Amino acid sequence: xxxxxxxxxxxxxxxxxxxxxxxxxxxxxxxxxxxxxxxxxxxxxxxxxxxxxxxxxxxxxxxxxxxxxxxxxxxxxxxxxxxxxxxxxxxxxxxxxxxxxxxxxxxxxxxxxxxxxxxxxxxxxxxxxxxxxxxxxxxxxxxxxxxxxxxxxxxxxxxxxxxxxxxxxxx
Numbered sequence: 001x002x003x004x005x006x007x008x009x010x011x012x013x014x015x016x017x018x019x020x021x022x023x024x025x026x027x028x029x030x031x032x033x034x035x036x037x038x039x040x041x042x043x044x045x046x047x048x049x050x051x052x053x054x055x056x057x058x059x060x061x062x063x064x065x066x067x068x069x070x071x072x073x074x075x076x077x078x079x080x081x082x083x084x085x086x087x088x089x090x091x092x093x094x095x096x097x098x099x100x101x102x103x104x105x106x107x108x109x110x111x112x113x114x115x116x117x118x119x120x121x122x123x124x125x126x127x128x129x130x131x132x133x134x135x136x137x138x139x140x141x142x143x144x145x146x147x148x149x150x151x152x153x154x155x156x157x158x159x160x161x162x163x164x165x166x167x168x169x170x171x
Contacts, residue, residue, distance in 0.1 A: 015073060016121045016135065017097050025053050025078045028071055034083050038062065040122070042095040042103065045156040048122075048129035051078070052096065053086060062089045067129045095159060097122065107163040108136055108151060116151055119164060123150070131157075134166065 017040050025034045035055035041064060043049050051065045063086040071079040080086075095101045108116040117136030124131045134151045151168060158165040 015126050016123055018121050018135075019075075020051075020073070020078075023077055025051075025065065025080060027081070027083050028079045029082055032083075034080065034086065035063065037078060039096045039099050040124075042097065042122075042131070042159075044094045044159055046131045046159065047156075048124045048131060050129075052089065052099065055086065063087060064089045070126075073126045103159070103164065108134055109163045109165050110168045111165060112168075116166070116168070117149060120148065130154075134164075 020037050021039075023037045025037060026032065027034055035053040037051050038054045039052035041049045041052060048067055050067050051070070053063045053065050054060045055063050065078075065080065065086050069080055069085040071081060095103050098104050103119055103122075106119050108119055110116055116134075117138045119134055120137045121135035122131045123133030123135070132152065132154050134153065136149050136151055138149075151166060153166040153168055155167040157167075
C-alpha cells in the first residue's frame with residue numbers, strides 16, 4: 001500500500017484502469033449518461049490512446065473515445081463534450097487491457113531478463129495517456145501474503161506476443 005501512495009505523490013494525477021472500469025461516461029452539455037468504460041486502447045509504445053465505451057440499452061455496441069476528447073476524469077464518471085466524439089469501434093487497436101490483443105496476464109520482464117510477474121493493471125497519466133507503472137501479480141497467495149507489486153517505468157515498453165519488456169526504474 002505504501003508503494004501506491006508514493007507512486008501518486010511522485011507522478012501527480014494518475015489513474016489505474018481498475019478505478020476507471022465501469023465508470024459512466026456523461027455528456028457535459030446535457031448531463032446524459034452516454035455509456036460506460038469497458039477497456040483501454042493502448043498503442044505499441046505503451047500509450048493509452050483512448051477508452052472503449054459500451055453504449056446502448058438492449059443491443060450494446062462498443063465505441064472508441066480518444067483520450068484527447070475527455071474533458072475530465074472524475075472519481076464518479078468521465079466527462080465528454082458531446083456524444084458525437086465517440087467513434088464506432090471498427091479498427092482493431094494495437095492492444096487493450098482485457099479485450100482483443102489483451103495485455104492482462106502477460107508476463108512482464110525487465111530489460112535485464114528478470115521475470116517480474118504477470119500484468120494485472122496499469123497506472124497512467126490521465127491527461128497524457130502515458131503509462132508509467134504496472135501492477136503485477138505473482139498469483140493469489142502471493143498477493144495475499146506479500147501484496148501486489150508496482151513496477152515503475154517511464155520509458156515505453158516493448159510489447160511482444162509472449163511478453164512485455166520494461167525498463168525498470170530503481171528508486
